[in-house]
Amino acid sequence: MKRLPRQFSTRNLVRFLALTFAVSIFPAQADTALTTKLPGFNAELKKTSVSGLSSGAFMTSQLYVVFSDIMVGAGIVAGGPYLCAKSWAGNSLLENATTTCMNPLTPSVGPNTPHLVELTKALAASGDIDPVENLKDDHLYIFSGKSDKTVTTTVVDQTEAYFEALGIPASSIQYNKSVDAGHALITDENDDTDCSETKEPYVNDCDFEQSTVILNQIYGSLNPPTDTLSSEIMAFDQSEFIDADNTSMSDTGYVYAPAVCKTHRSCPVHVVLHGCEQGAAVIDPSNKYYAQTGYNQVAEANDIIMLYPQVQPSDEAPVNPKGCWDFWGYSSPDSVDPDFFTRNAPQLRAIRKMIERLAQPVETMSLTTTTE
Numbered sequence: 001m002k003r004l005p006r007q008f009s010t011r012n013l014v015r016f017l018a019l020t021f022a023v024s025i026f027p028a029q030a031d032t033a034l035t036t037k038l039p040g041f042n043a044e045l046k047k048t049s050v051s052g053l054s055s056g057a058f059m060t061s062q063l064y065v066v067f068s069d070i071m072v073g074a075g076i077v078a079g080g081p082y083l084c085a086k087s088w089a090g091n092s093l094l095e096n097a098t099t100t101c102m103n104p105l106t107p108s109v110g111p112n113t114p115h116l117v118e119l120t121k122a123l124a125a126s127g128d129i130d131p132v133e134n135l136k137d138d139h140l141y142i143f144s145g146k147s148d149k150t151v152t153t154t155v156v157d158q159t160e161a162y163f164e165a166l167g168i169p170a171s172s173i174q175y176n177k178s179v180d181a182g183h184a185l186i187t188d189e190n191d192d193t194d195c196s197e198t199k200e201p202y203v204n205d206c207d208f209e210q211s212t213v214i215l216n217q218i219y220g221s222l223n224p225p226t227d228t229l230s231s232e233i234m235a236f237d238q239s240e241f242i243d244a245d246n247t248s249m250s251d252t253g254y255v256y257a258p259a260v261c262k263t264h265r266s267c268p269v270h271v272v273l274h275g276c277e278q279g280a281a282v283i284d285p286s287n288k289y290y291a292q293t294g295y296n297q298v299a300e301a302n303d304i305i306m307l308y309p310q311v312q313p314s315d316e317a318p319v320n321p322k323g324c325w326d327f328w329g330y331s332s333p334d335s336v337d338p339d340f341f342t343r344n345a346p347q348l349r350a351i352r353k354m355i356e357r358l359a360q361p362v363e364t365m366s367l368t369t370t371t372e
Contacts, residue, residue, distance in 0.1 A: 038236040040360030041257050043305055044266045048355055049218045051075030051141070051211075052273030052325075053185045053202065054151060058084065058101070059273045059325035059347070061159070065120065066343055067352055068134035072268075073218030075141040077210065078151040078183055078275075080111050081162035083119050083341055085328040087112040093338070097328035103152050111158040117165045128342040136167040141174045141217040143210065145181030147196040153177050174217045179206050185275075185293055186210035201283050202275055203293060211294035215270065215304065225297035230259035233291055238310060241353040244346035247331050248320040250281055250310035253354065256296040257305045262362065269305045269358050270295070271351065276324040281312035305358060309351050 048070045052060040057079020064074040065082045084101040085093040088109075091100070104110040123129045140163055144156035160175050179186070182198035186206045193199060195206035209225070216222050238253035261267035272295055280286040290296075290308040299306045313323040318330040329338030331346045339345050343352070 036234065036236050037240070038238075038253070038255060038354060038357050039234075039262075040362055041261050041305060041358050042266050042361050043261070043269045043355075043358040045070050045269075045355065045359040047072050047219075047268035048271070049073045049075075049215075049268065050271040050273065051077070051214045051218075052079070052275065053077045053278070054079060054183065054275030055324035055327060056273030056275045056278070057151075058327035062327065062341055062345075063271065063273075063348060063351060065132075065135070066129045066341070066345075066348055068130040068132070068138075070355070071134070071138060073139040073141075075143075075210075075214035075218065076156075076159055077143045077185055077214075078145065078148055078156065079159060080151065080155045081113060081116050081159045083116045084111050084155075084158075086119060086341075087116065093328040101151070101155060101327070103149060104154055107154050110154045111162070113158045113161050113165065116162060120166065123342060128344075130343075132166050135163070136169075137172075138168060139172045139174075139218050140168060141214045142176070143179075143181075143186070144175075144177040145179055145183065145196075146177065147180050148183045148198065150183035150198060174213075176213075181206050185289075187293060189292075200277060201288050202278060203288060209294045212298050215295075215298050215302070218270075219268070219302070219304070222298065223301040225294060226301040227297065229256075229296060229300050231257055231262070233287070233296065238350075238354070241350040241357075242346070243349065244331070244333065246318040246333060247346045247350065248311050248314045248318050248323070248326070249347060249350060250279060250312045252280070253310050254280070254290045254308040255306065255358070256290075256299055256308075258300045258303055260303055261305050265303055267303045267305050269307055269355055270299070271307045271309065271355065273309065273325060274311075276322040279310045279312050279323045281310065282323050307351075307354060307358065309354060311347070 050060045050063050057076045061082040080101045085097040087096050087100045124132045144153040180196045184202040184204035188209045192203050192205040195204050233256045239251040274289045278289045295306050314320040326340045329340045332338030
C-alpha cells in the first residue's frame with residue numbers, strides 16, 4: 001500500500017474529511033435537551049433493520065454487523081464495508097477513512113475486502129460482535145450514484161463483495177449503480193436537489209423514493225406509502241442513552257411510530273442514520289432527513305417504527321466538524337487503539353439501548369411530555 005505524502009498531516013486530513021463529506025457549512029442550531037423519554041412500544045426486537053447515507057451508511061454496516069442477532073436487513077447508500085478504516089495497516093484509521101473508503105486513486109487501494117472479512121470473523125469468534133452466521137438469511141439494499149465522487153462506486157462495489165463473502169446470497173442483495181445520482185439520499189420530490197448534483201442537504205430528486213425501495217427490499221412486498229400520518233414525530237431525550245463524553249451525539253433524537261404501534265401491535269423497528277451535515281442540529285430545514293425523505297409514509301402504511309438517532313458537529317474533542325457518524329475512531333476514549341466497531345463502541349452502544357427501549361412494553365414508559 002502506497003503511503004500518503006508526509007505533508008498530508010493529521011490536521012490536513014481533518015480538513016480534507018470536512019471538505020469531502022460536504023460542501024458548505026450551515027450554522028449549527030441549538031440542540032435543546034428534552035425531558036420526554038423515549039417510550040416503550042413493545043417493538044418486535046428481532047425484526048430490526050437499519051439504513052443510512054454516507055457516514056450513516058458506514059454506521060449502518062457497523063450497527064448491522066455488530067448486532068446481527070436482532071437484524072433482518074440493511075440499506076447502504078454510498079457507503080463502504082464494515083471495518084473499512086482498518087483496510088490497510090500502513091495508513092492511520094483517518095487516512096483510510098478519507099481515501100481508501102471514499103475516493104481511492106485506483107481500485108487496488110480501495111477497501112481491502114479479504115482482510116476485512118477475516119477481521120470480522122475474528123471479532124465474531126471473540127464475542128465482540130454477533131455471529132456472522134446471523135447475516136445469511138437477511139436482505140440488503142446497496143446504492144452508488146454514477147455521479148458520486150465523494151464515496152465512489154469503486155468503494156461501494158466492495159460493500160457488495162464483503163457481504164457476499166460473509167454468506168449473504170447475491171439473490172438477497174439489490175445493488176443499484178445505474179442512476180446518474182450525486183452523493184445523496186434519493187427521493188421523488190421535484191423540490192429536492194437535481195439528481196446528479198452533490199450539494200446540501202444531500203437529498204436529491206431522481207424520480208424514485210429510495211426509502212420505499214430500501215424497506216421493500218428488507219421486509220418484502222409492502223403496502224405503498226400513505227400521505228396521511230396517524231401520529232406526530234416525537235422528539236425524545238437521546239442524552240439518557242449516551243454513557244460517554246466524546247460521542248458527538250445530540251441531546252435530542254426523533255422517532256415516528258404509527259398509532260397502531262403505540263397500542264397493541266408489536267411492530268418492527270427501522271433505524272435511519274443521516275449523513276454528515278444532515279443531523280437536525282445542522283441541516284436546513286432541521287426536519288429534512290427525519291420528516292421529508294419518505295420513511296414515515298412507508299412506516300405508516302406498514303406498521304413499522306422509525307428511529308432517527310442524531311449526531312452533531314464538534315470542533316473540539318472529539319473532532320467531528322461535519323457531524324459525521326464515527327467510522328474511524330473519534331468517539332473512542334482510547335486514541336491509540338480506538339473501539340468504534342464492537343458492541344462496546346460508544347455510539348453503537350447508545351443506539352442499541354434506544355432500540356431495546358422501543359422493545360419494552362408500552363406500560364413501562366410514560367408517554368407524557370414534561371418541561372424543565
